[in-house]
Amino acid sequence: MTLAEARSLTFAHRRKVFLVSTPTIRGLSRIEREFEASDQRRYHVPCPHCGHVQWLKFERLRWDKGQPDTAEYHCEGCDAAIAEHHKTAMLAAGEWRATAESEDPGTVGYHLSALYSPVGWLGWTRIARAHEAARGSDEALRAFRNTVLGETWMETGEAPDWQRLADRREAWAPGTVPEKGLFLTAGADVQKDRIEVDVWAWGRGLESWLVDHIVIEGGPGDPDCWQTLTDLLVRTWAHERGQHLTIARFAIDSGFETSAVYAWARQVGFAQVAPVKGLEGFNRASPVTGPTYVDATIGGKRLRRGARLWSVATSTFKAETYRFLRQDRPTPEEITAGASFPPGTVHLPSWADAEWLKQLTAEQLVTVKSRRGFTKLEWQKLRERNEALDCRVYARAAAWIAGADRWSEARWADLEDQLGVAKANETDTGQGAAPRAQGRTAPRRRTMRSSYMG
Ligand SMILES: [Zn+2]
Structure with missing residues (x-):
């Protein structure tokens, strides 16, 4: 990364360094560090029921335990259930918004999880199913967080008893x-x-x-x-x-x-x-x-x-x-x-x-x-x-x-x-x-x- 940045200095006027990655472990992830130093843009979409504009969080995806097929997203504004079929219209009406001020002006960061997958790709029910399957295994949960949510895994370094x-x-x-x-x-x-x-x-x-x-x-x-x-x-x-x-x-x-x-x-x-x-x-x-x-x-x-x-x-x-x-x-x-x-x-x-x-x-x-x-x-x-x-x-x-x-x-x-x-x-x-x-x-x-x- 340092090398890439040094090389781009040659083109100081119009230089652009592009970093993209799936994050790994909290506190160790390079991409997370870079993202946290950026203006942290997230894709905001409107609720089909109340119009509240929000970015999608895994915590708001809910389903009956053992029944991932019942997975629905719950609006942060009105708590109403949003079904998968609303997604296409929501994505079309969405926009990137910064959620922080970047440390260096001009550093922009984008984060997108699989919750935004277009209908027909990785749907909410499949995400729920993947999460159910990963339960009980640190390794699988970590892979889920990293690859599906694009978030770091908090290493629980607690000593075993x-x-x-x-x-x-x-x-x-x-x-x-x-x-x-x-x-x-x-x-x-x-x-x-x-x-x-x-x-x-x-x-x-x-x-x-x-x-x-x-x-x-x-x-x-x-x-x-x-x-x-x-x-x-x-x-x-x-x-x-x-x-x-x-x-x-x-x-x-x-x-x-x-x-x-x-x-x-x-x-x-x-x-x-x-x-x-x-x-x-x-x-x-x-x-x-x-x-x-x-x-x-x-x-x-x-x-x-x-x-x-x-x-x-x-x-x-x-x-x-x-x-x-x-x-x-x-x-x-x-x-x-x-x-x-x-x-x-x-x-x-x-x-x-x-x-x-x-x-x-x-x-x-x-x-x-x-x-x-x-x-x-x-x-x-x-x-x-x-x-x-x-x-x-x-x-x-x-x-x-x-x-x-x-x-x-x-x-x-x-x-x-x-x-x-x-x-x-x-x-x-x-x-x-x-x-x-x-x-x-x-x-x-x-x-x-x-x-x-x-
Ligand atoms: Zn709503």
């Missing part, structure tokens, strides 16, 4: 990987006196399971501590189908003891280990960037471009984690009937204790107003200790670095094949049975090498 998470814990063999977990990543948080490591398994749709929680006492000044960490790189965790998995990607926070982390990562190799650095703020093109080549000091010697470093937009992954944690789940009956968990579901084991759960929910996203009057989102700590959340964010970044956000269907299917996991859509046809049967008759121990992840 740790007790509620405790109630939802699931029992599976400690230290093992449930069937749908297809690869492992680890996130390590380096503290003064210890290193904490959480191992997460990831499946399709980034469904995840906490597999292990390891606290290495001693801290970065202690060589034994680093040796224990090195041992973790070759350690394996048993998968429910009999294979053994190593950690595909190991992300370690380099913020606290940068040179020790670089030195260790260089020693064990960057194929498996990714030193990461957390960055604030949401407005980033990608949640993870890198690697960048950074100088490292090893044994008192400075090595130019001796280490690799990935930058992680921690805010983005924290918001995602909390969104995933808040998601509705199928009931036990629905699960028995074959229902699957929604993408992103976070599975916590019965051994996850109160302290760990409190750490995972230790932060809150709050909206703060900046000096220029724009709102900004910021994560604030509710509790001093938040290692579980940090480790989760780094492990999530490791999954991103492994490429899981961009894998094709074939790649996931390949992972399932390697582990002998029956594919959800093939269980009925029997096609998925072959590798599974093989796994049973020949329970030979095979370790999935991390190099597979590239």
Whole structure:
């Protein structure tokens, strides 16, 4: 955007910069910020009953619950119901009107939602139906607000209640990987006196399971501590189908003891280990960037471009984690009937204790107003200790670095094949049975090498 604006300066006399977009998240949306700085024009239409001129708001679209076909718009002036068939005449009689004064004279902004769709396109009943369908899912509601209403989604960064998470814990063999977990990543948080490591398994749709929680006492000044960490790189965790998995990607926070982390990562190799650095703020093109080549000091010697470093937009992954944690789940009956968990579901084991759960929910996203009057989102700590959340964010970044956000269907299917996991859509046809049967008759121990992840 800045580049486009700079280029238009060449034609200073008649320059025009045109920005158009669907907004995303409140406080982060660029187009919303630009719109708020404009004269905020909205299309005003007259009520067919009382003539009151108004712009259309979703709140005034009403229908009987569960019956979107009864949707009608209610006039702001007389509250009478306006049927869809009035729309054509209303649109024809409408006009754009500014609803604010722009910060820079000459900046005009236009907002139009799907409520204005011409008859025969996206009608009010279809909008009502879409809203009913989205209920219960943050993800779907957010898409509805963004694409149908053209409004930002207010990210509820409220920390999930740790007790509620405790109630939802699931029992599976400690230290093992449930069937749908297809690869492992680890996130390590380096503290003064210890290193904490959480191992997460990831499946399709980034469904995840906490597999292990390891606290290495001693801290970065202690060589034994680093040796224990090195041992973790070759350690394996048993998968429910009999294979053994190593950690595909190991992300370690380099913020606290940068040179020790670089030195260790260089020693064990960057194929498996990714030193990461957390960055604030949401407005980033990608949640993870890198690697960048950074100088490292090893044994008192400075090595130019001796280490690799990935930058992680921690805010983005924290918001995602909390969104995933808040998601509705199928009931036990629905699960028995074959229902699957929604993408992103976070599975916590019965051994996850109160302290760990409190750490995972230790932060809150709050909206703060900046000096220029724009709102900004910021994560604030509710509790001093938040290692579980940090480790989760780094492990999530490791999954991103492994490429899981961009894998094709074939790649996931390949992972399932390697582990002998029956594919959800093939269980009925029997096609998925072959590798599974093989796994049973020949329970030979095979370790999935991390190099597979590239
Ligand atoms: Zn009216």
